[in-house]
Amino acid sequence: MNGNRFGRLFQVTTFGESHGEAMGCTISGCPAGLELSEEDIQEDLDRRKPGQSMITTSRGEPDDVSIKSGIQDGYTTGTPIGLVIQNKDARSGKYEPFITAPRPSHGDFTYSAKFGTRNWGGGGRSSARETVNWVAAGAIAKKLLAREGIELKAHVNQIGDVEAPEVSFEEIKEHSEENDVRCAHPETAAEMQELIEEYQEEGDSIGGSIYFEAQGVPVGLGAPRFDSLSARLGQAMMAVPATTGFEFGLGREAREWTGKERNDDWEFDSEGNPTPVENDHGGIQGGISSGEPIYGEVTLHAPTSIPKSQQTADWETGEIKEEKVIGRHDPVLPPRGVPVVEAMLALTLVDFMLLSGRLNPDRVDDRPGEYDTDYHPSNPNNE
Amino acid sequence: MNGNRFGRLFQVTTFGESHGEAMGCTISGCPAGLELSEEDIQEDLDRRKPGQSMITTSRGEPDDVSIKSGIQDGYTTGTPIGLVIQNKDARSGKYEPFITAPRPSHGDFTYSAKFGTRNWGGGGRSSARETVNWVAAGAIAKKLLAREGIELKAHVNQIGDVEAPEVSFEEIKEHSEENDVRCAHPETAAEMQELIEEYQEEGDSIGGSIYFEAQGVPVGLGAPRFDSLSARLGQAMMAVPATTGFEFGLGREAREWTGKERNDDWEFDSEGNPTPVENDHGGIQGGISSGEPIYGEVTLHAPTSIPKSQQTADWETGEIKEEKVIGRHDPVLPPRGVPVVEAMLALTLVDFMLLSGRLNPDRVDDRPGEYDTDYHPSNPNNE
């Protein structure tokens, strides 16, 4: 089985199981000359890490990242960046009842059926712990994008039936990290928090969704038809654990709009280039970025591991039995999913920036010429 | 720009523009020994072709497919299958007003901005005409899947605000081709038809959606995490022209379900294997097929080319002007999109069947041994 690699030019390759020794990923295709430290990556890892609030799993993982290669004197060298994150707080004992009796709607059965075995501790490879790798790689992608004037951000816009009103990109940047739910609308966040706690008390869990937006994306990203920007975003977001839906622009609502209503007329921008009057198209036209903000939503179903009793079938004993999942689990996924969605958005965009030649695949420093005798970060006399 | 290839082991590579000389695709990775004729492919092409009813474009394309390679004596040889479909009824004159003044929300602007040029006749490469290639390739994929007991079908389940009630797979197979809308619920189909005609008369267009389902998919397809079955279906479906949303299982609705509600308990099937009691998970668990039917929905926005007057900005003259798109266009996309969605589903599944080793990549005939002296379709004395 493969499936552990994302990206064509900016490639991320991951390994690791929830209760294994370590998680890790290798990033190749990152241009040389990018300033990069472990702190740059750690910041996003801290947003994703467990135990950060009452509504996340209590597993205690510091998620300290260690860079093993690809950096010299604080700059990337253009060669593969190896990252390792140790697993510290794994307690597999709690999963023993489920070794041969799969948890409902989890990957237990399908992994075992496919491979004839599986790493059962904490979900093994099927655990969302894997996304620690994605967020680490995504942090590097974000740094590259920021250099090119591309900013992106996500927030939680629905939990159960509590839906946030539309908020601006500025509001998302300002407010989404102010509360544990990561909803940029404070009043809604409070309501969501309450709802989550209710389900948590009942031993149940609840679904929700994440809104994402990217600004500053240049015109021209996307390789229609099979590799259009929307198709590759679709793959990226549908890979996020527990995702059951991806929408961009009007999304599902577009079913009820007429062409006249949805079409965005053209006018000229201040530089005399055609620019759409509105952005009902969500920043992508004909599979290629239009220069307008790219926005969309991802639906995440409720966590499947719940304390409530559920029926399972033990293939070893032939018994039908009722079991409770005792491990430490999140009652809701979107709050910790926000940095994951941002990471997948960043990884998708940086790949297209490289594919379209808008980002130099060899080096990002702005030194002229094919070869520069002046610049060498490895040279102590370098000026 | 690439973007014209789909699939990892079952690879489809396409070319062609709406008003160019011909469309074509090359299929590689189709095992040897499959019985295949042009008629097998034509059947699906006829379901997609223009001019088939009052609610499709009146462009007259017979869409006759010609197989150029990869077949001998009626069987595939395991080598690349070259297909060519001539374009017959192209009238580019109607697009002249839009050469330098992009149609609203179409790919005109983004293609021109990316490439500094574009094939403007009928939308060129950005036209949905490209999907004739997908449907042709998909027909071959379907034949392979049928051999393995996998059946799949789609129908139109919403147009504007007219939504079809849930129908069974059997009903879809029986009824979806009975009406021009391709909705398997006859009464709803009639309502949809009426609605479409209304918008058509107004010179407008309308959005809608397609429901798809696959049965008989074995347990174990999908390569989590980035290449999970849901992620690759996401890419496949989001590549369909005009798609703004992809959902599987409960889709967007999963936001409001609790874990207890959505989780599918386990019981034993008649052979003593664990099987889920329900299928709220949509046939995919942990990114891998569970053996249950795979189902979902795709949202297609309203066609952007409408006779109603719209505002555009001519970058050559600097003028803002009102224009009507005079070409022959569909007032709604899902009816002709049904075979396209089926094709992308088939291409995704057959690729995973090969990737998982459940389908022999070299040959599909069931003759024993590495080498069989008896069988040669090229041998007239073959028995």
Place this chain on the structure above:
Amino acid sequence: MNGNRFGRLFQVTTFGESHGEAMGCTISGCPAGLELSEEDIQEDLDRRKPGQSMITTSRGEPDDVSIKSGIQDGYTTGTPIGLVIQNKDARSGKYEPFITAPRPSHGDFTYSAKFGTRNWGGGGRSSARETVNWVAAGAIAKKLLAREGIELKAHVNQIGDVEAPEVSFEEIKEHSEENDVRCAHPETAAEMQELIEEYQEEGDSIGGSIYFEAQGVPVGLGAPRFDSLSARLGQAMMAVPATTGFEFGLGREAREWTGKERNDDWEFDSEGNPTPVENDHGGIQGGISSGEPIYGEVTLHAPTSIPKSQQTADWETGEIKEEKVIGRHDPVLPPRGVPVVEAMLALTLVDFMLLSGRLNPDRVDDRPGEYDTDYHPSNPNNE
């Protein structure tokens, strides 16, 4: 089976069998704005085509190429270029003795054993006729490279035991097309011609080799380690039909050189950049182009289809029999292999030019800015 695609960003996908209806290929990843006509491609096809001299097969194929897509008003549009070349002079009858009795050292047996069938007419997919596609695609690659100041050329440097002395790049360009053998050293060419005719008269064939060289390649192409320039050239050249060896720089001779002898000292060029004093390294250091000419050799074994009687084993009848291959075949491969080797060299280099960002993947015209309102080849008023 796949294997019909070459290149990562500049992708060539081929189809066709020797005695099928047509050969064809799709090129994707060619930037927009390149002037391109069928004549540009035809020139190289004519150098490869059969029947051009007494020492090539007498099969009469005009090999006229038809461009089906990707071009508008004489310029590429950045979208896939579909090419089709009809097969005109196929006479399969002569191969009937070999349907179930494989020709010695040909692909007859391995294709049949792998697929349980094969297209037996003229070698089907295993025939070197396939290289017509490579040469067509290579012609486009050469045009792109020429724009960037990269020139490449090959000639025949050995046939049997007749070896040409070293000749300069200028001599290769001037003399290699002056004789039927395509050897740039006229006296050696005459000797080679004589030798080939001798073997031809005996009903036998003979091996040989091709020397290739590229000049003007910028420093920095190649992605060590697995995708180093030498590794990808190795793949490209070893794919050429009948190749049994690939060497670059000193090649096999490097076995006997010491480090001191082979190492190229550094000096400064006129611009003050380090440049090697000699080029024993063959233009590639550490897997990356050094800016020096890239050169090497490819060995092609003798054609396997010979009029001389050979022993085969008929798996249908169980008989051992002596057979002569009556078809029209070349007595030696390098003369027609020259444009094929050039094509593979060009395809490899253009891919790395794109991968390294030295060639803009979207467009090659040198207009400034992201978007130019002035230039549209499709616009009759364009200036």
Place this chain on the structure above:
Amino acid sequence: MNGNRFGRLFQVTTFGESHGEAMGCTISGCPAGLELSEEDIQEDLDRRKPGQSMITTSRGEPDDVSIKSGIQDGYTTGTPIGLVIQNKDARSGKYEPFITAPRPSHGDFTYSAKFGTRNWGGGGRSSARETVNWVAAGAIAKKLLAREGIELKAHVNQIGDVEAPEVSFEEIKEHSEENDVRCAHPETAAEMQELIEEYQEEGDSIGGSIYFEAQGVPVGLGAPRFDSLSARLGQAMMAVPATTGFEFGLGREAREWTGKERNDDWEFDSEGNPTPVENDHGGIQGGISSGEPIYGEVTLHAPTSIPKSQQTADWETGEIKEEKVIGRHDPVLPPRGVPVVEAMLALTLVDFMLLSGRLNPDRVDDRPGEYDTDYHPSNPNNE
């Protein structure tokens, strides 16, 4: 830059620099159910490791491999296998003279010119230290191949002008590890050793070559044309550091053979299948394995880092200077290259075994059916 991934279904992704913190690789696509321990991998690493004899570098690296994921209870789980190997004995100080003055014919200049920087300690990413990752991954590939009856082995067949006579596969297996040179012909090995020591004393180095052979390869591996077995072997072997030539079968010698001489007649084997009388074709016909042993040779040039004084050009100071490379380096590469060549051969073959469906990509255990309730290595009661 990418270039750190090898394989299509059996994928190896590497990271690490010579004097960095650690080397590492991730293997994905290894089927579940293979018994695998660190010892299995260590054995080959010990054959490659530095300091094993007088004719290898004296750098002291234990090269202990640590498996981070993908294994449970001693069996692979089908999920990515993460391997890390710490670097222990790095002394970068010796490379300071070369930070801005490239070593002759090394990758110093090309890496710096491409990336505007490089990891200069010990050659950084361009060092052959990277092959520790290849050998680790190759050890897993070998285990899989052995299960399928495929055996492979290499030995040193030429150093300088000392060439070994032809030896059998059995002799290679028996004798190649008996001497430090890894030449299976003991008398030649002694001569080679003497020659190497001579050059070593002079402060120089010398080139050489490796012969490889694989037995038990089934008929049918290879995907002509671009991905033929010979093309992919070509890429694999040309990626080996310091390689300047790859040959299989008769290799370069095929230039002088006639078709009649080189062609291998057919007879029947004991089971009545066609089998070639000889194996001058080297186990590959038409790009596909013929069932005969696959054999060939790889030429490695002399190590470029030598104690002898050489001229370099310092781009920082503008000086031309004479420098000696003081680091610890091998005087000859083939002895330690033997396990590297074996690894690349194994990785190429296992990939084709998976691609051809001859090896199950999900699991290698021979349990029947889609799903087996009996077997779970994770289940203590498993029988």
